[in-house]
Amino acid sequence: MKHLFALAAPATALAAALLFAPALPAHAAPGPGVSWQAAAADADIDRAFARAAAEKKPVLLYWGAKWCPPCNQLKATLFNRADFIDQSKAFVAVSIDGDAPGAQKLGTRFKVRGYPTLILFNPTGSEITRLPGEADAAQVMKVLQLGLSSGRPVKAVLADARAGKKLNANEWRLLGFYGWETDEQQLLPVAERPATLAQLARASEGADAETATRLWLKSVGTLAEGKAADAAQLPRLRALLADAAQSRAQMDVLTNEARDLVRAFTPTAGDARTQLSADFDATLKRLNADTSLSRADRLSALQGRIELARLDTARDEPHPKALPAALLAEAREQTARANREITDGYERQAVITQAAHLLGRAGLWKDSDDLLKSALARSHSPYYLMSQLGGNAKKQGQKAEALRWYEEAFNKSEGPATRLQWGANYLGALVELAPEDTARIEKAAALLFAEAAKDPGAFYERSERSLKKVASLLADWNKSPAQAAAVGRLKSQLDGVCGQLDGSDAKARAACQGLLTRKG
CATH class of the missing domain: 3.40.30.10 (Glutaredoxin)
Known part of the structure; x- marks a missing residue:
């Protein structure tokens, strides 16, 4: 990394x-x-x-x-x-x-x-x-303790593993429980990840069974970027699902990647997919009932079941075909219970937003909206929930309602990076849902450039990506004379922002000036 x-x-x-x-x-x-x-x-x-x-x-x-x-x-x-x-x-x-x-x-x-x-x-x-x-949390603690006791950079450990050198069990665990999702290509280019994880899984066999299984699952799940799995390994997956202790150890991979794993092993509908989905559902149901897991992890298992139930529905389809009535009842009951019982503000922000997403994936849009609205007053970051309400409305074709929530979320957002991110999302919704509203789009973009002028970090990392999104949106939207005139005024405003940047900050100046030259 x-x-x-x-x-x-x-x-x-x-x-x-x-x-x-x-x-x-x-x-x-x-x-x-x-x-x-x-x-x-x-x-x-x-x-x-x-x-x-x-x-x-x-x-x-x-x-x-x-x-x-x-x-x-x-x-x-x-x-x-x-x-x-x-x-x-x-x-x-x-x-x-x-x-x-x-x-x-x-x-x-x-x-x-x-x-x-x-x-x-x-x-x-x-x-x-x-x-x-x-x-x-318990697994993260183990990895933290391994890292503290080892002190050896995982980059060096990976190099030795790829070179065929012998690693001890703790070094294999550092690789297996590495934060691959936040690697940002520090260890591996994305394109090399599936093959490398598969290589590591094979090499770790006999050294640490849990690690080998984890590396193998990740090599054929989400991190494999949709590649098909080796069908000869299907019995291994089914045995894992049937083993309560092993599936508990791989809980996060199985709950988060259920859909991808089933699709990887059974690319087409049929008896094999039906059987594997049933095996997976039984495992996820067991994890959903496991009180040793956090409430968020248990809800992740429930969402995994929902994703399996809508396996043959397009991933972004807002209205899946009818899901089992018992599963919908569980979704309603468990999310309502979470809303009643959670008192910790941190847990509420994590779980209620997750629960609302889960309800939406089940097609229970009214339940999702009601949950989010009931939680607004108790959230320390209500603008996040408002954005979810905007997304819910957009998926249901309620354009005016979606824009109202996106605008309110932007208005209520706090912090320079957050305001740029929320503002870019609002602008994206405007361009998609109301491209004819030139005045509103220009006003939103002008507000964002004014925000950038006040923030010395506006042209770095997440904030820079928000502004690049704004520039791309405007370039794609710029099709009529009125739109071209608005974009011209916005470019003049941004030119002023670039001119006021610290002359010694070449990175920020280059990033700002690059926005002006983006092509549609």
Whole structure:
């Protein structure tokens, strides 16, 4: 995975100054009990690594956002665990809130894009591993402890594995439980991932059965980019599904990739697909009832069952053919219970948004809307729920209602990176649903460029991608004289934004000026 930078040993006056400088007030601490050091600029990171080198401690970096459901799931299930809090004494904990000043610049430095990303570094600044945020908290803790005890960069471990060198069981587990979804091509180009994971799965056989199974599943699931699986391995999958202990150990892969795994092993409808779907459904039903799992993980198992039930329906079809009545009843009952019982704000943000999505996938749009509306007042980031309401309305063909929710979500959004992202989504909805409303589209884009002018990190990472989306939308929309005139005014505004950027920030200036020349 990525190797971000190497920090020199802190035997200098500068390092000492960084080490003993007062800590920044937390911008949005991920949770109590851990001495998180908030970072919003390079100096904050340098201070953290200087402290790590002086104390000979690793660094755990958390990159997330207030509104992000998986981030809130980590706060509700991992960061508040007694063993995590105790383990945190062995490392320097650094949190980067994506809306903090300079956070998106730090995203470029660390090659992080997706929220959440968890990276473990050794005391000299070399990256050890990226933790699998999608795994359950107990598994993440095991990987964290492996990384802390090993201290060996996973990049070196992977190189040895690919070269055929012998690895111990713990090194195989670092590869198996690596955060492949947040790799950002630091270890492997995306195109090489399925074949490499399959190679690793074969090589790990006999060293660690759980790891070999995990690597194999990932090599034929979502990360395989839709490639067909080896049909001769189907009995292996069916045996895994039938084994309660093994399927529990691979819970996150099986729940998140049920649809992809069934399609990979049985590409066409027929008896084989029907039987495999039934095997999968029984496993997911068992996981859904497993109270040792978090509520979010149990709902993921329920959603996996829904995805299987709509397997022969197009993935983006908003109105699937009738699903089993008992499954719909379970979806309604479990989501309603979650809404009644959850009191923790972090868990609510993670679970209620997930539950509303699940209901939509089941075609229960009214239930989804009602759940989101009932949760607005209790959400610390209601604009996320408003965006979901906009998406629900759009999928049901309710254009005016969709635009109303997208606009309100943008208006209520908070934080520079979040406002650019939500604004770009609102603009996208306008261009798609009301392309004739030139005045409204120009006003929305002008607001976004005004937001960018106030944010020094607007031309980095997620914020830059939001602005690139805006530029592409405008280029594609620019078809009539009135639209061309609006785009011309917006380009003049953006030209002014580019001209006001710090002259020493060549990266931001180039990114800003590049938006002006994007072609439709």
